[in-house]
Amino acid sequence: MPIDTNLAAGAAHWERRARLLAAEINAGWWLSSWLPTALAIGIAGTFALLWARWQALELVPFAWGAIGVALVLAAVAAWFQSRPRFESVASARVLLEERLGLHARLSSAAAGVGDWPGRRIDLDGRWPVRLRATRPVMLLAMVGAMLAAAMVIPVADAGAFRRQAIEAPADAEIVSKWIDELRREEAIDERSAGDVNERIEAILERPRDAWYEHATLEAAGTLREQTAAELAALARNLAAAERAAADLAAAPSGTASSEKHRDSQALAAAARQLALGGMRPAGDAGTKLGKEAAEALADLSPEQLRELAAALRANRSKLKAALARAANFDLAALGPDSDCEGCKPCGNCKECRDGKPCKKGACAACSRAGRGGISRGPGEAPMKAGKEEDLGATRRELVTAPTDVERSAAGELLDVVDAEHAVDESAYVGPQAGGSIAPAADGGGPSRVDNLLPREQDAVRRFFK
Amino acid sequence: MNPPPLIPLDDAQARHAAESIGRLRRVLQGVLFGQNDLIDLVIVGVLARGHVLLEGLPGLGKTELVKGLARALDLKHKRVQFTPDLLPGDITGNPVLEEVDGRRAFTFQPGPVFANILLADEINRASPKTQSALLEAMQERCVTVMGQTHPLPSPFLVLATQNPIELEGTYPLPEAQLDRFLFKVDVPAANVETLERIVLEREIGIPPEVPCVMDTHALTTLQDEVRRVYMPPPVANFIARLVAATAPTNPLAAGVRYGASPRAALALSAAARARGLCQGRINASYEDVRAVALPVLRHRLVLDYGARLEGLTPDGIVARLLDAVPAHDKPLPTSLKAAKV
Numbered sequence: 001m002p003i004d005t006n007l008a009a010g011a012a013h014w015e016r017r018a019r020l021l022a023a024e025i026n027a028g029w030w031l032s033s034w035l036p037t038a039l040a041i042g043i044a045g046t047f048a049l050l051w052a053r054w055q056a057l058e059l060v061p062f063a064w065g066a067i068g069v070a071l072v073l074a075a076v077a078a079w080f081q082s083r084p085r086f087e088s089v090a091s092a093r094v095l096l097e098e099r100l101g102l103h104a105r106l107s108s109a110a111a112g113v114g115d116w117p118g119r120r121i122d123l124d125g126r127w128p129v130r131l132r133a134t135r136p137v138m139l140l141a142m143v144g145a146m147l148a149a150a151m152v153i154p155v156a157d158a159g160a161f162r163r164q165a166i167e168a169p170a171d172a173e174i175v176s177k178w179i180d181e182l183r184r185e186e187a188i189d190e191r192s193a194g195d196v197n198e199r200i201e202a203i204l205e206r207p208r209d210a211w212y213e214h215a216t217l218e219a220a221g222t223l224r225e226q227t228a229a230e231l232a233a234l235a236r237n238l239a240a241a242e243r244a245a246a247d248l249a250a251a252p253s254g255t256a257s258s259e260k261h262r263d264s265q266a267l268a269a270a271a272r273q274l275a276l277g278g279m280r281p282a283g284d285a286g287t288k289l290g291k292e293a294a295e296a297l298a299d300l301s302p303e304q305l306r307e308l309a310a311a312l313r314a315n316r317s318k319l320k321a322a323l324a325r326a327a328n329f330d331l332a333a334l335g336p337d338s339d340c341e342g343c344k345p346c347g348n349c350k351e352c353r354d355g356k357p358c359k360k361g362a363c364a365a366c367s368r369a370g371r372g373g374i375s376r377g378p379g380e381a382p383m384k385a386g387k388e389e390d391l392g393a394t395r396r397e398l399v400t401a402p403t404d405v406e407r408s409a410a411g412e413l414l415d416v417v418d419a420e421h422a423v424d425e426s427a428y429v430g431p432q433a434g435g436s437i438a439p440a441a442d443g444g445g446p447s448r449v450d451n452l453l454p455r456e457q458d459a460v461r462r463f464f465k
Numbered sequence: 466m467n468p469p470p471l472i473p474l475d476d477a478q479a480r481h482a483a484e485s486i487g488r489l490r491r492v493l494q495g496v497l498f499g500q501n502d503l504i505d506l507v508i509v510g511v512l513a514r515g516h517v518l519l520e521g522l523p524g525l526g527k528t529e530l531v532k533g534l535a536r537a538l539d540l541k542h543k544r545v546q547f548t549p550d551l552l553p554g555d556i557t558g559n560p561v562l563e564e565v566d567g568r569r570a571f572t573f574q575p576g577p578v579f580a581n582i583l584l585a586d587e588i589n590r591a592s593p594k595t596q597s598a599l600l601e602a603m604q605e606r607c608v609t610v611m612g613q614t615h616p617l618p619s620p621f622l623v624l625a626t627q628n629p630i631e632l633e634g635t636y637p638l639p640e641a642q643l644d645r646f647l648f649k650v651d652v653p654a655a656n657v658e659t660l661e662r663i664v665l666e667r668e669i670g671i672p673p674e675v676p677c678v679m680d681t682h683a684l685t686t687l688q689d690e691v692r693r694v695y696m697p698p699p700v701a702n703f704i705a706r707l708v709a710a711t712a713p714t715n716p717l718a719a720g721v722r723y724g725a726s727p728r729a730a731l732a733l734s735a736a737a738r739a740r741g742l743c744q745g746r747i748n749a750s751y752e753d754v755r756a757v758a759l760p761v762l763r764h765r766l767v768l769d770y771g772a773r774l775e776g777l778t779p780d781g782i783v784a785r786l787l788d789a790v791p792a793h794d795k796p797l798p799t800s801l802k803a804a805k806v
Contacts, residue, residue, distance in 0.1 A: 024801070025801060028798035028799075029798045031798065032798040032799050032800055085795070087795060090699075091794075091795055094792060094793050095793040098751055098791075098792040098793055101752075103744075103750035103753075104697045104699065104748055104749065104751060105746075105748070107697035107698065107700070107748075108695050108747065108748040111697060113747060113748060114475075114476065114695070114747045114748060115476070129802065131800065131801060132799065132801060133800075136800055
């Protein structure tokens with residue numbers, strides 16, 4: 001190796017090289033100490049960013065700042081931690097002279113013995129150390145990718161998750177919404193609404209962890225079914241009372257007393273059912289019906305009867321409007337509208353010309369399967385044996401109250417509708433107590449349905465357990 | 466009190482010394498064919514004021530080398546064939562009763578040790594008592610007989626040989642005496658080319674012509690200049706770490722029962738300096754230390770029985786240490802790797 005020993009600038013040249021080598025090695029030590037910490041900070045920062053985004057907090061900028069500060073602090077700490085391993089210039093000189101084969105000439109020259117080697121020594125490709133860039137670059141790229149991913153990965157809203165988690169049973173929510181709409185519309189009286197709300201609260205009083213248990217869901221489902229049935233009964237009773245009141249008001253003066261008596265009896269029965277039902281009308285209809293005794297309804301003047309019919313119609317309209325706004329209610333269960341076009345042939349459509357029920361402007365009840373409405377699938381035919389004629393036209397159903405009133409649950413349907421009951425007059429029925437209601441179900445039809453309240457179901461479950 | 470620091474050589478002095486040494490080397494290469502490494506080590510040993518133990522088969526030219534060295538340096542040399550019945554006095558010399566001026570008195574008759582170069586042939590054939598007679602001469606460079614100390618001529622160099630294949634009737638050198646030798650050099654067998662050259666250029670019974678290239682004063686000057694070769698602190702640190710690594714407690718020296726002594730470190734330093742001067746440099750270097758480490762350390766490592774059973778040799782352990790002990794004692798970070806230059 002040619003060594004030019006006569007160059008005065010050799011000392012500065014080699015000392016600069018030694019300092020450069022020492023700095024490179026020291027940077028390597030610093031990187032070795034800092035990179036694992038940076039990786040840990042990157043992982044922690046990733047989770048912090050994900051958590052901040054998950055919580056939907058305004059902490060993301062703060063998290064970025066905290067990550068930056070942590071990286072800087074870690075860099076400073078790594079510097080102090082790796083300082084004992086730092087290479088001195090003298091030590092770097094040893095490495096340099098050994099790798100370059102300078103026979104300890106640099107150390108000797110640094111000690112004042114001999115001259116420095118010449119500057120013409122070719123260092124290209126002979127630098128003592130090589131940078132292993134793969135590992136640091138991979139680690140830094142990993143940290144960057146993790147932090148970037150933490151900002152890009154879709155994260156669910158924890159608040160939404162919590163809201164979903166504490167959501168009450170859906171059926172209870174639906175019933176609550178029905179009641180809210182009905183109260184806003186003043187379609188039912190406050191007492192009826194309060195009763196239903198008490199039952200909802202009874203369900204919601206259970207531990208939240210138990211809200212999705214089968215018993216709770218079943219109780220909520222039962223509540224929904226019962227409330228729907230009560231509302232349907234209320235609608236039907238209002239319709240019946242309205243018809244009876246309208247018929248009485250429209251009866252001419254020469255109408256036979258037997259017909260008037262039958263209409264007045266129907267009005268009285270409807271008023272009684274309204275008074276006994278789980279849902280009672282509010283507003284004018286309730287007031288007017290409440291004022292008059294059931295027997296005195298027949299003595300009302302035609303003007304009063306028309307007012308009563310109008311009040312009942314208005315209450316029924318409110319009921320339907322409220323339930324229409326509150327979703328998840330089968331409006332067809334409320335029965336056909338009194339002014340439903342489906343019930344009045346228009347004379348223009350094909351159905352009218354064929355003698356079939358007109359579907360133009362038909363209400364939900366008139367559009368149901370079996371009434372010429374559009375239907376697909378199995379339809380809504382009751383899955384039980386019965387009279388075929390009951391499946392079409394107006395369904396007349398006799399709903400009887402349970403014989404043992406003491407066993408009836410609060411809010412249980414105690415509904416009696418006007419129905420044509422084919423009574424066998426010749427059959428012996430035995431002595432009957434005044435005012436009692438005997439169960440008289442059709443063949444194959446349900447005579448009585450017992451619905452247990454949730455607390456009763458719990459009692460039964462505990463008993464059998 | 467420390468001696469005053471020696472003035473380091475300058476480049477011109479080093480170059481001049483290297484030229485003189487080069488002449489000596491060339492002369493010896495004309496005496497002993499194909500053994501350049503051996504010649505270099507012997508020259509280094511002479512310049513470092515050390516004694517050299519040569520181990521090799523008979524007939525490889527060890528004696529011729531010593532004779533050639535003595536002639537080239539114009540030094541007085543003696544050869545002693547060591548045998549089991551050799552007595553210490555046969556080496557150091559004996560007092561002889563003489564009549565001087567009518568009175569009888571013992572006068573010291575110097576033995577063969579009183580020479581500049583003593584060739585101790587088959588030194589391991591002599592009894593330990595006789596071997597130990599050399600201890601004082603090698604270490605103190607003087608001989609004490611009947612209470613009288615007789616200094617040996619300067620320079621004084623022992624070149625001993627031992628035969629590795631004849632184990633019966635031999636007395637292995639004790640560790641204390643082995644430690645006195647600067648080098649233990651294995652003399653390799655000659656290869657075909659060397660043998661062909663020997664056949665062509667040599668005849669039995671006719672010694673080669675060896676010119677004198679250096680007188681005693683020049684040799685002493687060179688030995689003094691070796692002491693002035695600068696030993697940089699990093700190189701001294703390298704020597705210290707290398708010798709310390711031979712300690713049995715070091716995992717790298719597994720199988721070593723007794724490691725090298727501080728005398729080994731001094732021997733390494735002197736030999737590295739001498740080699741540096743042979744190369745015309747004013748300082749010793751890591752390469753010099755590595756070049757002389759094997760002959761300096763191999764006879765100073767005492768292996769345990771387990772290592773011997775496993776076939777470990779001192780040469781293998783020294784080679785392992787040279788690989789494991791770097792000149793630059795600090796490790797590199799994982800983000801950097803040492804370049805292969």
